[in-house]
Amino acid sequence: MQSNNIFLIGMMGAGKSTVGKIVAQRLEYDFVDMDVYIEQQANMSIPEIFETHGEKHFRTLEEKALAAIVREKEKSCVIATGGGCILSGKNRELMAKTGTRVFLQVDIDTLHTRLSKCYARPLAKSKAQMQEMYNERYKFYCDCDCIIDADDLLQTVVDKIVEFIN
Ligand SMILES: Nc1ncnc2c1ncn2[C@@H]1O[C@H](COP(=O)(O)OP(=O)(O)OP(=O)(O)O)[C@@H](O)[C@H]1O
Ligand SMILES: O=C(O)C1=C[C@@H](O)[C@@H](O)[C@H](O)C1
Numbered sequence: 213m214q215s216n217n218i219f220l221i222g223m224m225g226a227g228k229s230t231v232g233k234i235v236a237q238r239l240e241y242d243f244v245d246m247d248v249y250i251e252q253q254a255n256m257s258i259p260e261i262f263e264t265h266g267e268k269h270f271r272t273l274e275e276k277a278l279a280a281i282v283r284e285k286e287k288s289c290v291i292a293t294g295g296g297c298i299l300s301g302k303n304r305e306l307m308a309k310t311g312t313r314v315f316l317q318v319d320i321d322t323l324h325t326r327l328s329k330c331y332a333r334p335l336a337k338s339k340a341q342m343q344e345m346y347n348e349r350y351k352f353y354c355d356c357d358c359i360i361d362a363d364d365l366l367q368t369v370v371d372k373i374v375e376f377i378n
């Protein structure tokens with residue numbers, strides 16, 4: 213188990229997966245995308261999991277996935293969490309204990325623009341729904357070690373995270 217992981221947290225479309233991969237390369241950390249990990253374990257896509265088993269079941273899988281990733285990884289790891297990972301107190305506690313939590317903060321208009329190109333997220337069907345979700349979750353995202361303005365160019369966002377970690 214490693215205690216110096218980097219957990220990227222934030223809303224759907226904040227760039228956790230995209231940014232995480234590059235940050236991991238720059239820091240020579242391993243990279244895990246929690247959503248991809250869950251899909252591989254379940255052998256189903258995330259929309260299929262939501263449709264077949266519902267959100268509650270997905271949240272259980274998400275808790276199990278985070279615990280397993282943290283337990284199994286021997287090398288420091290950048291973890292792109294799912295947008296709702298912070299909803300679980302268990303997940304919040306584990307992330308606080310085993311790494312640095314970096315909140316990628318992006319305003320709702322940018323999130324909407326980014327996701328409108330690929331709105332394949334079960335919980336993000338409209339801008340209004342995203343706004344409501346953001347309002348509910350904002351306090352949990354802010355319970356972190358660093359807030360990065362992730363509205364910027366991809367490379368700038370990566371540089372800011374690497375600079376903070378170093
Ligand atoms: N800084 C950025 N500038 C412009 N586009 C970006 C930036 N970061 C991410 N994107 C784009 O936004 C979209 C969503 O990014 P990404 O999938 O990395 O978000 P995510 O936070 O992992 O979302 P989810 O929680 O749904 O997994 C992608 O098309 C990605 O290329
Ligand atoms: O914000 C959310 O609740 C989600 C975000 C995605 O990363 C996926 O984990 C899933 O679509 C749910």
Ligand SMILES: [Mg+2]
Pocket residue numbers: 228229230245247292293
């Ligand atoms: Mg992602």
